Amino acid sequence: MTYQVKLDAFEGPLDLLLHLINRLEIDIYDIPMAELTGQYIEHLQAMRVLQLDELSEYLVLAATLIEIKSKMLLPVHEGEVFEDDYNLEVENDPRDELVARLIEYRKYKEAAISLKGSAEERSGHFTKPPEDLTEFGEIVAVETEESMNIFDLIGAFQKMLDRKRLKAPLTASISKTEVSLSEKMDEIMEILERGGGKCAFHSLFEKWETTELVVTFLSLLELMKRRDVIVEQHGNFDEMTVSFRREDE
Amino acid sequence: MEKEDRLPGMIESFLFIVGDEGLTIKQLTTLTECEESEVALAIDWLRGNYEKRNESGIELKVFGGAYRLVTKAEFAEDIKRLLENPAPKSMTQASLEVLAIIAYRQPVTRVEIDDLRGVKSEGPVSTLIAKGLIMEKGRSEGSGRAILYGTTDLFLDRFGLESLDGLPPLSQEEEGEPIETDLFMTKFQEAFAIENDGGGNIS
């Protein structure tokens, strides 16, 4: 049976084994070792693409499977069994340890799926960045216990990046739809028109939004490049003025 | 009496100000200068009120012990549409597995995680640290003094859990096939089918 598997879809040998058990509709509590071992090794052969160190982990389990299989093939010689060992012999199925491992692993695999679900649900609830409290007064420097560690630091940083992710695109998407470079250039020309051909440099930058400031500035540079406007400053700290470029210049 | 009347509004204003930081009931008790029981009552009242006003866009939730105001899930799609940014990449299966093991077994060493999964978990562990979801919680008693890992408050927040007690119980093995397993296997096969059709990566 040829079965195309994308092997990197497996998280490890136990994962592969669980997959096989499911596909072959095997009862996990009564694994036919010969069949499973055969299938497992067949898959390993297709796995040559894997890196060596990854492969080694798969090989370790292959060895375990073969060991279990051979133990099960060994005939139980009645004579060699001590009477009081009888119960032990029954309980000591060579597969027990493997089954226990698989079941334990499967528990966490399921838990991982449920965790993923809760993360998705949580991501549907958005919140807001903390308000800037400076308008309420000076923030008192608070002495905190110095029990913080590097992991608190990482947590704080991650949280901030999240917040940024939430905030930046929001303002960007709004300004993107509202101000393009060419629109802004037209707007600047209009302002100049209204101001009798000139205006103060800073008056163009009264909007507070970063992206809009940038667009305004880039528009201005573009207008200067096209020689539509000129920016002048007389003294070192004088107000700069933007004006139409005169024809005779 | 008058103070009590103001309490829900005061709490609401505090929660609004701190936004995604949230506030614990202890912090709220200090800030409102009220009894913890009064605060708890006011929170319940607020929470109930948000639920009742079903035209409301926000609600009160508690994640990792911190109360916060959040938008209602029903507006998630609208908000995502306006955010326009790709949602942060969802975690890989490997990271989720490691995270699940740490969440349920903490404190736990990397060797134990490796053993449970049957593969090395170095990569996922450092990814989880970088994401602020797990942290060092001391060292084991053994000779190796191996690092013990546990989950962070950020983990609780990110996964919408009130506390670690809020983790769903691990499936109990019963005789006969547990339903969850089927569900899990179905999901896995679906993923697999997609994988086979599309040829893309599952990660």
Add this chain to the structure above:
Amino acid sequence: MEKEDRLPGMIESFLFIVGDEGLTIKQLTTLTECEESEVALAIDWLRGNYEKRNESGIELKVFGGAYRLVTKAEFAEDIKRLLENPAPKSMTQASLEVLAIIAYRQPVTRVEIDDLRGVKSEGPVSTLIAKGLIMEKGRSEGSGRAILYGTTDLFLDRFGLESLDGLPPLSQEEEGEPIETDLFMTKFQEAFAIENDGGGNIS
């Protein structure tokens, strides 16, 4: 019809998320994909509702054409307590955020920190200096000659680090993708640098 019913809640959730920046009616019209008249109606309804619920801690206001959710004036005094409180988590969080930015991005100016966080970081920066965790590490090349901050040896000591190389790496995602605003700021600064070479001071 159903869309209309959802409109006030949707607007409320939008206004909640944008916080102190607020949204104009034009932006809300675009975002909700509704008619301006519908939006105006929904806003009126929302506003009336906030007024009616006099136990509410927040209300809807218009400043400079932008609608914003704000806390009610009657809680201003209480909110001040948020500034003085011995250990509100948010204050610690702010300091930690700033410290993390400085640790990972040093040397870094306060403007860069503000920009990354989207809020002013004056308070946390001076707290961190007072605690001896960060210090001035020179001045930036730019026109403003802004102070560059870096971490101190005490920082390494407090956080149990041998050297800065001992900082765990942040997840690659973050490193790889430049945040949009950063890109803009870079462009902005480049543009400014050009301007400066040619002309006088911009301030």
